Amino acid sequence: MKETWKELPIGAIIKEPGSSKRFETGDWRTERPVLDPEKCIHCMFCWIYCPDSSIKVENGKMEGFLYEYCKGCGICADVCPTKAITMVREEV
């Protein structure tokens, strides 16, 4: 539950440094990218092209997406040479 107007600090200030890390910006997506690991060759094209650093990479391997920040632009699916990424409609 978010704070009421009576609980917030005066003047719309933020008292906690670095709190923007908790601000998730991926909630206006209409389509989400879904990875087929069988087809992925870990070429990192998606990682290079993603405008929002939302490709999860571990030990040099493409491991999926950071849906908290992904806006669903579909560039990754477009550039993927093996068609390992498909865009799926977000349902409410």
Place this chain on the structure above:
Amino acid sequence: MKVVAKTANEAMAEAMRQINPDVVAAYPITPATEIVQIFSSFVHDGLVDTEFIAVESEHSAMSACIGAAAAGARVMTSTSSQGLALMDEVLYIAAALRLPIVICEINRALSAPINIHCDHSDTMNVRDSGWIQIYAEDSQEAYDSVIQAMKIAEEAFLPAMVTADGFILSHAMQRIDMLEDEEVQAFIGEHKSPYNLLDIYNPITIGPLDLQDYFFEHKRQEADAMMKAPEVIKKVADEFGQKFGRKYGLVEEYRLDDAEYAIVVIGSTAGTAKDTVDMMRDKGHKVGLLRIRVFRPFPAEEIVKALKNVRVVGVMDRADGVNAYGGPVFMEVRAALYEEEKKPDVYSFVYGLGGRDVKPVDIERVFQMIMDADKGKKIDRLNYIGVRE
């Protein structure tokens, strides 16, 4: 206490000197130029400790004031008309950030056509910006109100503007009872900030993006501060009255107790109107006057209490709504009375635009028109007084 002869500009500059703010950022504009001109000479002569920032526009003046106030400084500025209009977008920011900045404002008509004389279109233009607005009737009140405004702003954590009518007050010499410097300092007390940007041990972020999930709560909180401001204003005025003998309220009633007909005015016109009320009382008319001193926060309760037993009210606006339903003071006074079972009939009279002189005969005409309306004569709801028809 010493008695001096001063214009409202000089008196407000003296009030600024006695407040001794940490920062003044200002840009000159007629008829308020003298305020900062005189104040800058106080800075030059070492009579104040103020950091004076000469900026290139009023937009920058208010922006610099906001930065300084956010950094914990006691901040003041002065402007008029187009200058206040140029500050407009930044005024909203000062208010929403809850910074206790004080403006010494001189009322002057907004262009076009270009004009340097008094009307209230400039401050009415920013009436919903979240600033406290105090309209002075004379130079003494302008001086007293600036001192009170600094304390009010720092207790309510809202910015405040004190206004005086251009030329009529700003350039007219009047007898002023000035307080001693120490009395002013003791009255306003230690500076209070809502927060401090330079407090490195408690770092804060000011002015971040505030979207659908929090913006409304922050505006509601700001509105709440304004709703609580009348108590602060009254408390500060009472303390001022007790210490220095001059009493002020949110509104001023003049011969209203048994009045059947009343006019509502703000600013210097109240002086002329009081004389007119006296003259008409001598002729046997039961007339009175309500002067709204504090227009923001809007003192609806006091206005209703003062006017509900009157038969007809004429609200005199020195600013036109152009195509609104009457002048701004009319609209709000009439709206405030709406819920009352027994309420007066209320008419709008726009007058004095661009410094057009308002004489006792003009005010008498307003009274005559509302008295005629009461006797069944049909008059327009919205009227212009003193214009060549």
